[in-house]
Amino acid sequence: MSQVPVARLQDVTKRIGSRTIIDRVSLEIYPGEVFGFLGPNGSGKTTTIRMMVGLMAMTSGDISIGGHSVRTHYPQAAAQVGAIVENPEMYKYLTGYQNLLHYARMNASITRERIDEVVKLVGLSGRIHDKVKKYSLGMRQRLGVAQAVMHRPKLLILDEPTNGLDPAGIRELRDYLRQLAQEEGTAVFVSSHLLSEMELMCDRVAILQKGQIIDIRSIRGQAASAQQQAEEALFDVDRPEAALGVLQGQGGGRIVDGLLELTADRNEIAEVNRRLVEAGIRVYGIRTKTKSLEDQFLEVTGSETIG
Ligand SMILES: Nc1ncnc2c1ncn2[C@@H]1O[C@H](COP(=O)(O)OP(=O)(O)OP(=O)(O)O)[C@@H](O)[C@H]1O
Ligand SMILES: [Mg+2]
DSSP, X not given: XXXXXXXXXXXXXXXXXXXXXXXXXXXXXXXXXXXXXEOOTXXXXXXXXXXXXXXXXXXXXXXXXXXXXXXXXXXHHHTTEEEEOSSOOOOTTSBHHHHHHHHHTTOTTOOHHHHHHHHHHTTOGGGTTSBGGGOOHHHHHHHHHHHHHTTOOSEEEXXXXXXXXXXXXXXXXXXXXXXXXXXXXXEEEEEESOHHHHHHHOSEEEEEETTEEEEEEEOTTHHHHHHHOOEEEEEEESOHHHHHHHHTTTTOOEEETTEEXXXXXXXXXXXXXXXHHHTTOOEEEEEEOOOOHHHHHHHHHHHHHHO
């Protein structure tokens, strides 16, 4: 990704009293990507989002959106953002369309054509002239997204948008977020505590645990990148020292707890295995140390629920 990020969080920290709720969170969100912010309950997703949209001050660090610091140039930064944090404010006795018109009046750049366009995008055309009080949860949420993107923000932020949606609703949400990302180049930032939903919706995911980011990784094309990415491989062999000797001069390796450990991609692992076997070393097992996103997330969520 050679593009300039839409949003950049740099060492964002939030302390309340003596507690550090958000601890040096750094990440970048690029145009046209759907970025997931995954963490168990209480890990700090909403707090981070509140700081991104200026609802809460940071203790230290900075957030810039479209190149403008939320700290020093808040109005310019906020102008680039569309967000739904907690429940979107809607007038229940007005229709969905009247609600959108109401918000459009606050921004001269929003035309009727644009309203129709976003209504279509979120799939609400058939019900837009119904009163909001008759909407289901999923329909209200669509209206919230329509309202949040009317002014063509560079960054759309949604806190737990899949809460309360059924699987079909989640799929539709994913489809229109993706359309928004692709067709309008919007950077979409969504939080969730459910890995399965993030895997369906996102290009990249950051895992948050107790206010710290423990991993950021790509989801899409993961199978392809796993082929090329070098990882720590552990070889269980009968003679580790001799095995190390066989590999000298070829990236080397080290012995850890009686296992031969080295950094290699998939092809290299196969090649190392062949060379060891050819040298008369018995290979009992090979495994890689990299944990899957699911392993990692289960560790996090597991410890939260048990601990
Ligand atoms: N205003 C506040 N004062 C004190 N502590 C707070 C405040 N807001 C949040 N916290 C604490 O900060 C931590 C992170 O809360 P936050 O709401 O950001 O988590 P979350 O990841 O959004 O969780 P959930 O999945 O339940 O929405 C929690 O321990 C919470 O109790
Ligand atoms: Mg939250």
